[in-house]
Amino acid sequence: MSVTDDIGVLQREAWAAGILPPVEQVRDGLWSIPVPMPRNPLRYVLVYAFAIDDGLALVDVGMDTEESWNALVDGIVETGHHISDVRYAAITHLHPDHFGLAPRLRETTGAVLAMHAAEAAALGHFTPADVAAEAEAWRVDMTELGAPDEVAEAPRFEIVRFPAGESADVVLSGGDRLDLPGWNIEAVWTPGHTPGHLAFLDRDHDLLFSGDHMLPRISPNISSGPGELENPLHRYLLSLHATTALPECEVLPAHEYRFRGVADRARRLMAHHDERLDEIRSAVDAHPESTAWEVTTRITWSRPVDVMSPRLRRLAVRETQAHLIVLADRGEIRSDGGVPARWSLVHTDTKEI
Template identity: 45%
Template sequence: MTIEITGSAQWEAWQAKVLPPVERVADGLWSIPVPIPDNPLRYVLVYALECREGLVLVDAGWDDDVSWQALTDGIRTIGAHITDVRAVLVTHHHPDHLGLAGRVREASGAWVALHTLDAAVARPGLSPEERSEDIRSHLELHGIPGDEARRTVDLLDVGRALQSPAPDVLLEDGEEIRLPGLELKTIWTPGHSPGHSCFYQPDRRLLFSGDHVLPRITPQIAVYSQTAGDPLADFLRSLERLETFEVDEVLPAHEYRFGRLDRRLADMTRHHIERLAELRAAARETPGRTAWELSARLAWSRPWESFDATSRRFAMAETIAHLVLLENRGELRRGADRPVRWYPAATI
């Protein structure tokens, strides 16, 4: 099934691998692309909504001087100024969404809103050294050899993640966000992050989907050292929940705007069902493999051998998320040794 592309200029820019234009989406609603330096996603689509008191932003962008310039220039393009921003609604805590919120607050006095669960994750109370050791131990636990685990951690900008701006307002599921002339509803959609939230504008049937629903790729659903619970199960339930909302257009944080949300939800669900079947078969064919070893046996968008250390870390984290769901369904079991090895449930 195919979606309906509604952001034609954004789609054309994506194909051409250039930054899309600042674009008027509807009366009082603008899309402002903010670049992410050295990242294959290229940019975050920040949405600016007019209210009678000024502007409300959905997401803020990566904390970098180039990104800040693009955001402030974009706001000037629509005839406003950064000081007009009254609120920043952040879909989730990842630095390409939350990062610039602190600068926006300093420049304008705006309040920053984030779901309660993501506020806790964004500021975990660890030193950079403690966080690095925690990540390294997790990588080795799931099968990455010690030398590669250390090299992988050395590539991470741990300090940036620990310096995320703290929100002023903590959001909960179903919370109504009301400003003069503007109303939005918070929809808690965990999976990509514990507190990921979409924002729904019912009078226009618009969904600001963050990273939860994108038109071309599926968001990363992963288990890292600080991940609790079963994020893939949460994500699949969140997809089902969105089926109950009447949505004419989806405004994602990356790529381009689209319609036919129902088709995209079905495609994303099918992708994970197929990945679960692939992983289940791999674990049964070669019992006792680590998540690292199983990751190398799965079909990715490009050969495993071409992945750099960061891409392999991401891939393994996704594999663990699928293993956890299969474990919770009683289909797979993990052994007690270190590194963790996975077996069909009936063999242990």
């Protein structure tokens, strides 16, 4: 296990080298544990472990694979504990890399699982018919965005659900304090990436466990779709704005590496989305009556759309749609209401007063 006072330096070096960072002691009684994400460009999720009176508490748990489970177990051993010592896990959100191992963890250790009410509501046991109906709703929604069949029908990640009759042990709201003896940690509701995304603020140690809300290098995916927020990008921008009022502290994100500068990073992310909105507005202006998919193919991405996997193209078009919704809400573009919906600019002289 590595110990360093240089914020995120080992994690940054590992990220640049394309390798897994070490288990690292961040503060007395606090460790970061990298848990692999097989076949995912993000490579790992950072799980955080706190020493408490009778064992350990975690923030997030990792993806539901044997490789991930073994890495979590081995990483906990490096902290001087055993997986059976885990008493509590606070979940930032339900994406598989953050929540996937939660049912196995609870079955193995009896750990209390805590999350926001909006995330807990999505965890009910689903029958095969329910799962099929949900998949069809997503396929239809993709078709309404104008996505080609191979994108509309691409498998999406499935939420790991609880067995029938089980639910979250603790349902959190923004401002709630986690029941972790020796730690003063507050849940901060940061909707946008998901409806119930939570960050966790440790005021005593000047730490923000940001989940996917705020990463040092990239912007998290903000997607529209069934079961998501009606206007997810608007909510995300509001969450970022609220983040600028948090105390200055070290940010412990779920991916990449630790960093400082909460307000600065929030403002940079807001500026990124302002630029993205300008680019999408220009694309709609240049090609009136475009579908969300057509707009997606005409704007810049970290890699060309035609070399993305169908799953990544699905995320891209949903993020484009989230920006289109904001522009429509501002009265700058409008949809023809068709299927698929086609977007055009609302010129100043034709806007309703």
